[in-house]
Amino acid sequence: MFKKLGIFFGALLLGTSVVANEVTVYSHRHYDADKKLFDEFTRETGITVNVIKAKSDELIKRLELEGENTNADVLVTVDAGRLYRAKSKDLLQVVESKTLEERIPAHLRDPDKKWFGLTVRARVIVYSKDRVKPPQLSTYADLANPQWKGKILIRKSTNIYNQSLLASVIAHNGEEKAIAWAEGVKKNMARKPKGNDRGQVLAVAAGEGDLAIVNTYYLGIMQNAPEGSKEWKEQREAFSKVSVFFPDQKGNGTHINVSGAGVTKHAPNKANAIKLIEFLSSKKAQEVYAKENFEFPVLSGVELSTLLKSWGDFKRDDLSLNKLGELNSEASKVFDIVGWDN
Ligand code: FE
Secondary structure, eight states: HHHHHHHHHHHHHHHHHHHHHHEEEESSOHHHHHHHHHHHHHHHHHOOOEEEEOOOHHHHHHHHEEEEEOOOOOEEEEEEHHHHHHHHHOBBBOOOOHHHHHSSOOOGOTTTSSSEEEEEEEEEEEETTTTTOOOOOOOGGGGSSSGTTTTTOOOOOOOOHHHHHHHHHHHHHHHHHHHHHHHHHHHTSSSSSHHHSSHHHHHHHHTSSEEEEEHHHHHHHHHHHHHTTTTHHHHHHHHHHHEEEEOTTTOOOOEEEEEEEEEEEEOTHEEEHHHHHHHHSSSSHHHHHHHHHHOSSTTTTTOOOOOHTTTOOOOOOOOOHHHHHHTTTHHHHHHHHHTTTT
16 A cells, blocks of 8 residues: 555656756747757756757747647747747737846836746847948938938838837837838838848948948847858958947937747746746846847846957937737738838
């Protein structure tokens, strides 16, 4: 009898310990820094991190299809617009964590506690050092000014970073002004929108245009493109020909966005999932994001990389990032109205 009970409890313990010792992450991020952080988390806690990487919308689709049967505990993705999308589809659950609330400023996390920003990126103006002088630059609004005709490089309207930037314009100025702005920027484009953020910087360096709209960490990635990687020489050379300008310093501040995480609604390992997100918001982890991936920390008092330090402090737009999600479809509509991609 006792022997049987012993086996029963043994199996139970074994069962729980197996379940308790892992966490599965669906991630849109594909950086070495993330792998390093997951390994460090495992070393500290003994919890194995299983990572499944794919594009955000694929991960969201997969979570929808898997429903209660999912193995995913944490969804990691870039852009508050996408985190909001996962939340709207009821794929995330409420997380009560004093640690996360203390470390992450309120506008960088979901007011309903379903997602948390972990790194900050600014969407800035990158300009040709040869052809543009910083005093000529000022605001996002100024990008619609005819003085920039044929000079601006920016990617397509399907890109969520652009949708979020336009959502912030709508949030601050209303839809009518946002339409006028998007129309103005479209008229000033050096070419039809194409390529990724790095592609816009390469095009500025090649003289196709003078200004590009780019997320800050791509500059760090280009400056440090590993020898032998794709177009590494071109990337490093392009980096040396451009500089960064933070718009709207006298107004709302530069548009920022986050990469962040949430616990999935049906997470089999909820406690481990929260532990992992808390770890990623710790000083140690935030320093890795800042130094190795050139992202701004959400936690204050964290040492930045040399490049980020060289840009100096800047005023950030403190719009609640939830707004970017709420206004996402309106932003897409405005892009369609002005025929952004045509
Ligand atoms: Fe990116």
